[in-house]
Amino acid sequence: MTGPALQPARLAAADVLRVGAVGLRARHARVLLSALGIAIGIATMVAVVGLSTSSRADLMARLDRLGTNLLTAEAGKDALGREVKLPKSAVAMVERIGPVQRASATGQVDARIRRSDVVPEEQPAGVTAQAARTDLLSALNASVARGRWLDSASERLPVTVLGSVAAARMGITEPGGKIMMNDRYVVVVGILKPVELVPNLDRVALVGFPAAERYLGFDGHPTTVFERSPDTSVEDVRAVLARSVSPGNEGSVKVSRPSDALAAKAAADEGLTGLMLGLGAVALLVGGVGVANTMVISVLERRQEIGLRRAIGATKGAIRLQFLTESLLLSALGGTAGAVLGAAATFAFATAQGWAVVVPPWSLGGGLGATLVIGVLAGLYPAIRASRLHPTVALHAT
Incomplete structure (x- = not known):
């Protein structure tokens, strides 16, 4: 077994x-x-x-910090390829859109910018000039790094606020210095922090609308309108923004949302x-x-x-x-x-x-x-x- x-x-x-x-x-x-x-x-x-x-x-x-509710409307070209100017009342017309909370604008200024009169006119500084409304910073959620922003008094004077890149290119580190716009010296009263949603403003010298018209031959027509509205209304505002900015010529207005780039x-x-x-x-x-x-x-x-x-x-x-x-x-x-x-x-x-x-x-x-x-x-x-x-x-x- x-x-x-x-x-x-x-x-x-x-x-x-x-x-x-x-x-x-x-x-x-x-x-x-x-x-x-x-x-x-x-x-x-x-x-x-x-x-x-x-x-x-x-x-x-x-x-989230900058906000995704910023829209811009820029002047483009018409069917014949000609530059179109936005109406001077563009900001006021945008403000009449129901959900719009804030609106502002800038305008392109034809000005040669130099550090001083000893710099040849044909030597570009890589900085352009733009006219700006006093409510621009609040519309963009931007801020000043040093100095101050334009107010109701300084917007009429030959003073400027430089973008962060523009200040570096001009060798300006503190407010109080002077630069030349065309043949006129203007005082730098402020330097902006980088504007993340609108980075092209980092490379410009900003002056008030009245001062640009008086000293730099600006015609007063804005080239870019900025507006903010509640997140829930952004698409509705976007649909009517072009014809509100330029009634009858909305096809030449380019509407964009800066946050889309990010x-x-x-x-x-x-x-x-x-x-x-x-x-x-x-x-x-x-x-x-x-x-x-x-x-x-x-x-x-x-x-x-x-x-x-x-x-x-x-x-x-x-x-x-x-x-x-x-x-x-x-x-x-x-x-x-x-x-x-x-x-x-x-x-x-x-x-x-x-x-x-x-x-x-x-x-x-x-x-x-x-x-x-x-x-x-x-x-x-x-x-x-x-x-x-x-x-x-x-x-x-x-």
Whole structure:
């Protein structure tokens, strides 16, 4: 009478991890280099997602701060290609649109701007002149960096407020200096902070409408009208803005929403993010090939160990599990290091740029999940190959 058939013992989870880690502890340099490939791929992907998300979060915060309810109406050309002038009453007509909260305007001024009279007239300063209403800053949510803005008194005097870029180009760092417009000196009373929604104003010298008409030959016709209305009414106002600004000639008026440019930038960032994620995936694939190569070589080098384990009762399943676990541990090591490096890179760069640091949890979880998939795929063939070694052949391997 025979006894019950012997059943192979099952390794506990802790034993599986210990056995799987044996190969890693014995080959430090090879393990480090293999894990490095995985780490580079995961770090690239986490950093790209984190920096892109941080950048978009900063951009959306700027949009919220600046407002997305600003519309501009600019003078264009008629059907014959001739320049069209907006009516002098354009701002007043826009203010009569029900939902409009604020409206203002600027007008292009034909003036040569120089630092002083010793600068040749034919040497441009890269700065243009525009007439501005006193309510322009409130309509744009802009502010003055140094000095003051135009008021009801100074808008009639030969004074100017420079945009941030214009001030740098003219070498003006503080209010009180003088520049030349045509053949007349004007006093700089203020310097603006960068106007993010209307960046072309950073490169201009602004004077009051009355002063521009009196001293610079300005005709008083605005070239750009700005208006703000509640977010819920923006599209309704947009539909009637052109014919309100220039009745009967609305086809020559260009209406735009400055915040659309920043939104388009966010969309472009998403496309670049996809490209960089693709590069990270390539690096991760290369790292996976490195892991597979390491595991194949490990099987070849450890045939005697495999034969000995098989001879003392280890099953094919136990051998497969050992090498699969080793591959998973190797990939997880690289993935964890990569996630940490990617998050650290995101923190460092975003902090340097003054952005809010945002590392989406899904990018970390997705990166670690990808490493486990890579580990399974990279270790599957070597594990199966190791389990198929015959004990006798393996023990006699040299």
